[in-house]
Every structure is written in structure tokens, then in C-alpha cells.
Amino acid sequence: MMTSVVQESTTTTSPLQTTTTTAQARTSDIPPHVLIVGKKNALDYIAPALFRIGTFGELVVRAKGSMSIVTAVNVAEMVKKDVSGLETRSISIGTEEIVIEGMPRRVSYIEIHLAKPAPKVAAETPVEAPAQPQEDKLAQTASTAKKIRARAKKSTTAAKKRTTATVRKQQKADA
Structure with a gap:
């Protein structure tokens, strides 16, 4: 069951005007690849982070x-350990x-x-090694045999x- 928490915050745009916004209105502005870290344990954010990646x-x-901030850094490091090849594009603080x-x-x-690195596109097709002549293969097979x-x-x-040697020992023992 999913519950939503609505928090109200007041911001002043001018000394005479006060506006009230809700958390639900603010979440619609957040892109889907963004994970907002709060007061929970770092492990609680790992599954949503892996889903987004x-x-x-x-x-x-x-x-x-x-x-x-400490939790966010821990989440980022844990995700980097879990996902191979993940790179840090940028870190901004303020x-x-x-x-x-x-x-x-x-x-x-x-x-x-x-972010995951972009797949590298090969401009040229790889050159295949020339096949060994049939005679060389037969010679190798013959030498192996x-x-x-x-x-x-x-x-x-x-x-x-x-x-x-065993038979000789038995013959000596019998004699």
C-alpha cells in the first residue's frame, strides 16, 4: 500500500505576498531519473537507484x-559498486x-x-585472421598423433x- 506525505512549506516572494506549495506539486517537477535522498537509511534508496539506472x-x-548529504554519498558509492562500468559524470555542491x-x-x-558509459560504436569492422591452410592443420594432426x-x-x-622383472623374481623364489 502506498501512502503519500504532503508537506506544506511557505515561501515569500515579496514582503506582502506569501505563497504555499505542497510536496505533491513539487514532485511533478522532478525528472524520473532523479532520486531525492532524505532521512532514511542508505540501504532503503539502493533499489530505487538501481531501478532508475x-x-x-x-x-x-x-x-x-x-x-x-552523507546518505546520498553512501548511496552513490554503493550503487557504483553494484553496477559495473558506472561512471560519475559530475558532482555539484552548494x-x-x-x-x-x-x-x-x-x-x-x-x-x-x-551514468552508464555510452556504447562505443566501431567505425571499422575487425579484420579476421587469415585461415590456416589445410596442409598445416593436417601436419599438426599428424605430429600430435x-x-x-x-x-x-x-x-x-x-x-x-x-x-x-616380476616373473623373474617369482622364478628365483620358486627355485
């Missing part, structure tokens, strides 16, 4: 506030001024842009010597 090929991890309850507050933010026969001959000769 798999679907869109890129991921932007955004966070505001000191604890969320301070944003937000008016909360009539008082201006400065909040730090970070954006980490991760000779080696196998030589090994078999040596092993049978050694076996005959062992049996001959």
Missing part, C-alpha cells in the same frame, strides 16, 4: 542537509537559501550524477619390463 541509464542523487517561518535559512545540497603413439609405446614397454 536500469531504466534510464543514468541517475542523479540529490540531497539537502548534512545528514542527507548552498540554497530557504525561508522557513519568515526566517531565511541556508541549507547545503549535493547532486551526484551517475605421432606424439600420442610414442607415449603409448613407452608406457607399454615399461609395463612389459615390470611384468618381466
